[in-house]
Amino acid sequence: MRGARHARWAACAAALALVGTGCGSGGGSGDGGAVLSSSWGDPQNPLEPANTNEVQGGKVLDMIFRGLKKYDPETGKAEDMLAESIETTDSRTFTITVKEGWTFSNGEKVTARSFVDAWNYGASLRNNQRNAYFFGYIDGYDKVHPENGGEQTAETLSGLKVTGERTFTVKLRQKFSSFPDTLGYAAFAPLPRAFFDDHDAWLSRPVGNGPYAVDAYVKGSQMSLRAWDGYRGPDKARNGGVDLKVYTDNNTAYTDLMAGNLDLVDDVPAAQLKNVRADLGDRYLNTPAGILQTLAFPYYDKNWNKPGMDKVRKGLSRAIDREQITETIFHRTRTPATDWTSPVLGKGGGYRAGLCGEWCDYDPAAAKKLIEEGGGLPGGQVRITVNADTGSHKQWVDAVCNSINNALGNERACVTNPVGTFADFRGRITDHEMTGPFRAGWQMDYPLIQNFLQPLYYTNASSNDGKWSNEKFDELIDRANAESDTAKAVATFQQAEEVVRDDMAAIPLWYQNGSAGYSERLSDVKLNPFSVPVYNEIKVS
Amino acid sequence: MGRYVVRRLLQMIPVFFGATLLIFLMVNVMGDPIAGLCGERECDPATAAQLRKEFGLDKPVWQQYLTYMGNVFTGDFGTAFNGQPVTELMGSAFPVTIRLTIVAILFEIVIGITLGVITGLRRGHPVDTSVLLVTLVVISVPTFVTGLLLQLLLGVQWGWIRPSVSPEAPFDELIVPGLVLASVSLAYVTRLTRTSIAENRRSDYVRTAVAKGLPRRRVVTRHLLRNSLIPVVTFIGTDIGALMGGAIVTERIFNIHGVGYQLYQGILRQNTQTVVGFVTVLVLVFLLANLLVDLLYAVLDPRIRYA
Numbered sequence: 001m002r003g004a005r006h007a008r009w010a011a012c013a014a015a016l017a018l019v020g021t022g023c024g025s026g027g028g029s030g031d032g033g034a035v036l037s038s039s040w041g042d043p044q045n046p047l048e049p050a051n052t053n054e055v056q057g058g059k060v061l062d063m064i065f066r067g068l069k070k071y072d073p074e075t076g077k078a079e080d081m082l083a084e085s086i087e088t089t090d091s092r093t094f095t096i097t098v099k100e101g102w103t104f105s106n107g108e109k110v111t112a113r114s115f116v117d118a119w120n121y122g123a124s125l126r127n128n129q130r131n132a133y134f135f136g137y138i139d140g141y142d143k144v145h146p147e148n149g150g151e152q153t154a155e156t157l158s159g160l161k162v163t164g165e166r167t168f169t170v171k172l173r174q175k176f177s178s179f180p181d182t183l184g185y186a187a188f189a190p191l192p193r194a195f196f197d198d199h200d201a202w203l204s205r206p207v208g209n210g211p212y213a214v215d216a217y218v219k220g221s222q223m224s225l226r227a228w229d230g231y232r233g234p235d236k237a238r239n240g241g242v243d244l245k246v247y248t249d250n251n252t253a254y255t256d257l258m259a260g261n262l263d264l265v266d267d268v269p270a271a272q273l274k275n276v277r278a279d280l281g282d283r284y285l286n287t288p289a290g291i292l293q294t295l296a297f298p299y300y301d302k303n304w305n306k307p308g309m310d311k312v313r314k315g316l317s318r319a320i321d322r323e324q325i326t327e328t329i330f331h332r333t334r335t336p337a338t339d340w341t342s343p344v345l346g347k348g349g350g351y352r353a354g355l356c357g358e359w360c361d362y363d364p365a366a367a368k369k370l371i372e373e374g375g376g377l378p379g380g381q382v383r384i385t386v387n388a389d390t391g392s393h394k395q396w397v398d399a400v401c402n403s404i405n406n407a408l409g410n411e412r413a414c415v416t417n418p419v420g421t422f423a424d425f426r427g428r429i430t431d432h433e434m435t436g437p438f439r440a441g442w443q444m445d446y447p448l449i450q451n452f453l454q455p456l457y458y459t460n461a462s463s464n465d466g467k468w469s470n471e472k473f474d475e476l477i478d479r480a481n482a483e484s485d486t487a488k489a490v491a492t493f494q495q496a497e498e499v500v501r502d503d504m505a506a507i508p509l510w511y512q513n514g515s516a517g518y519s520e521r522l523s524d525v526k527l528n529p530f531s532v533p534v535y536n537e538i539k540v541s
Numbered sequence: 542m543g544r545y546v547v548r549r550l551l552q553m554i555p556v557f558f559g560a561t562l563l564i565f566l567m568v569n570v571m572g573d574p575i576a577g578l579c580g581e582r583e584c585d586p587a588t589a590a591q592l593r594k595e596f597g598l599d600k601p602v603w604q605q606y607l608t609y610m611g612n613v614f615t616g617d618f619g620t621a622f623n624g625q626p627v628t629e630l631m632g633s634a635f636p637v638t639i640r641l642t643i644v645a646i647l648f649e650i651v652i653g654i655t656l657g658v659i660t661g662l663r664r665g666h667p668v669d670t671s672v673l674l675v676t677l678v679v680i681s682v683p684t685f686v687t688g689l690l691l692q693l694l695l696g697v698q699w700g701w702i703r704p705s706v707s708p709e710a711p712f713d714e715l716i717v718p719g720l721v722l723a724s725v726s727l728a729y730v731t732r733l734t735r736t737s738i739a740e741n742r743r744s745d746y747v748r749t750a751v752a753k754g755l756p757r758r759r760v761v762t763r764h765l766l767r768n769s770l771i772p773v774v775t776f777i778g779t780d781i782g783a784l785m786g787g788a789i790v791t792e793r794i795f796n797i798h799g800v801g802y803q804l805y806q807g808i809l810r811q812n813t814q815t816v817v818g819f820v821t822v823l824v825l826v827f828l829l830a831n832l833l834v835d836l837l838y839a840v841l842d843p844r845i846r847y848a
Binding site for chain 1: 571572573574575576577578579580581582583584585586587588590591592595622623624625629630633692693696697700703704705708792793794795796798802803805806808809810811
């Protein structure tokens with residue numbers, strides 16, 4: 001059955017390529033019906049909105065779901081999508097009205113209940129959703145998702161109330177003025193009843209309310225998405241659909257692109273970066289994404305938490321030649337960082353170039369002096385822990401160590417401490433086994449300065465892996481969250497960021513770019529701030 | 542013969558348990574798999590505990606092993622982290638890899654043995670020397686180099702094949718990957734056959750056959766080849782298992798979603814169920830292939846009997 005269906009689409013696509021006419025469910029008008037193929041990776045977790053926390057699954061959710069808000073692919077600004085209005089008087093209780101006339105691709109109406117049910121499902125401990133903590137701001141979360149071994153005492157979040165067909169209210173545990181701006185994240189997507197009625201069927205062929213609908217899904221190999229005719233939103237698909245093909249190795253995907261068998265590669269392999277300009281010319285994209293690479297420190301280790309250590313950390317920061325490493329290892333697909341956020345936020349959103357100041361400038365002499373003033377490296381040596389299995393992380397850590405060794409004039413000042421697998425690496429972090437700096441990376445969930453600071457540096461926050469803690473920082477974050485004026489809130493967040501800088505809580509290294517390459521058939525290819533291609537805008541000729 | 546087979550099958554049982562236990566322990570030593578499940582951040586402790594419970598990771602290893610083995614006998618190989626039953630992964634991966642292996646084995650048998658016979662019969666000839674040289678090159682160049690090179694030349698430069706294999710992986714798309722996978726073994730098969738033929742050529746029974754006035758063709762195929770094939774069959778038999786488990790490099794290069802790919806993903810994500818499940822089946826394949834080889838001996842050489 002599946003095979004036959006597949007073959008039909010293949011034949012359809014082939015016919016399209018030859019004749020260039022509409023086919024099946026496509027837009028029908030000229031090239032609007034043409035289908036493009038794109039590289040994909042097997043999603044790590046079951047494909048549910050609140051269970052997907054990596055790029056590959058997120059890519060699909062971005063195509064088949066639209067939430068209350070959507071982040072502008074250009075600016076990253078959160079704009080109303082399904083939300084007709086989100087109102088609040090105290091930054092704590094929000095009244096949300098859903099737009100009229102939206103449906104899921106199976107014909108079901110999108111109502112207030114679609115959201116409330118989905119959020120309750122995502123928050124409930126019983127459902128093992130990896131992104132459950134996104135609902136942690138909502139009242140009653142501790143009942144449906146008790147920490148550490150507690151019994152789940154409620155099925156639904158007490159902070160969520162359906163008040164009409166299209167209206168519901170959200171009550172938060174604390175003031176959080178930018179809460180509406182977080183609602184563009186995929187975890188907050190609405191779900192149809194079909195999801196709850198027949199979960200397995202839904203998982204084998206997800207149904208959403210976005211510009212694309214899943215036509216066929218063969219797990220581990222391919223997902224065929226087709227433009228959905230009934231889509232009501234302003235961002236209708238400009239192509240007939242997308243075939244996401246699973247590649248085990250991005251080198252093969254790149255080879256397929258070169259051979260003309262694939263239209264879009266959204267992860268150019270490191271080995272090809274040298275040739276990509278020559279191979280693709282203008283069809284190579286290298287644009288900033290909301291990803292920051294840092295070195296984190298174990299503050300639970302008393303060696304790193306004694307007075308004067310901030311000087312050592314600043315010294316290490318000054319001993320890293322960011323310019324050279326981004327040039328030689330990353331071929332300019334990274335940009336040296338000068339603050340703790342990302343350029344994709346823009347000035348208004350909280351990005352401030354140069355906030356790090358001299359502490360991020362390479363200066364071997366100053367570095368040496370700072371480290372000496374701070375009492376020297378603990379034990380005379382730093383060991384940077386990194387997982388060696390993916391992402392060529394070990395390579396850049398080696399380079400960072402070289403840079404530090406050269407700056408300090410000591411061959412043994414810094415060594416790499418590679419760990420076999422990512423799981424093992426994460427396990428050691430969770431168990432607080434780090435004794436020196438370790439690789440840390442942050443890919444934003446939503447383009448807000450809050451997301452670059454609070455989860456990483458707030459006391460006991462979800463991704464505060466080094467257990468850094470600073471009262472002044474926490475207080476500034478609380479104040480910024482309570483602030484209803486956006487500009488003031490951003491300014492307060494930046495003050496908090498200065499606290500991070502003054503203590504050098506983590507060493508910022510570089511901003512990561514998204515990279516993509518595409519075939520001559522495509523035009524209008526862009527990457528959004530999450531480094532995911534904006535599929536619905538791609539035109540196929 | 543029947544009793545021999547039964548005895549061999551019984552011998553498989555401890556090997557089977559030993560091998561799976563080893564793999565089970567090895568995967569468990571690598572650390573806590575749940576830690577890597579939530580991406581670059583820590584899973585919140587409650588969800589992590591829940592997941593651990595769901596995958597049975599909260600129990601001691603010996604208990605996990607017992608439960609696992611108990612389930613295996615009911616055909617339940619557990620669930621992969623992405624929610625798919627491991628049997629489903631096997632159902633999609635094994636047919637593909639079996640096809641790939643068949644292509645590779647066919648190459649070994651047809652090309653390898655033919656070349657071996659030709660060179661074995663003409664030792665010292667220019668044909669012999671050049672084949673020896675070529676096989677030496679093939680053996681010394683790693684598979685991934687041959688694979689990438691062929692992919693680049695045939696797939697991108699000349700456009701004869703698709704550089705990647707489609708998810709359905711039909712036989713015709715697997716010819717080049719199969720050749721790449723077979724290449725090293727093929728060279729060994731050639732050399733083994735050559736030596737074996739060259740040795741047996743001088744034996745008494747061949748001389749007798751020639752003296753009886755049998756046609757050369759019959760001498761070679763019925764007398765010479767049949768006896769010379771024993772070491773070759775041994776090699777090819779064990780190679781079946783090696784090819785299936787070792788296809789990981791070839792499968793990666795040509796984007797074939799087979800056993801190698803699933804194993805690689807399983808190891809990378811530290812997915813105990815996937816890794817142990819696939820290795821369990823691979824162990825069985827190895828054992829059965831070896832049994833088959835031993836039984837073939839009797840066919841090739843009637844003097845070998847099984848009591």
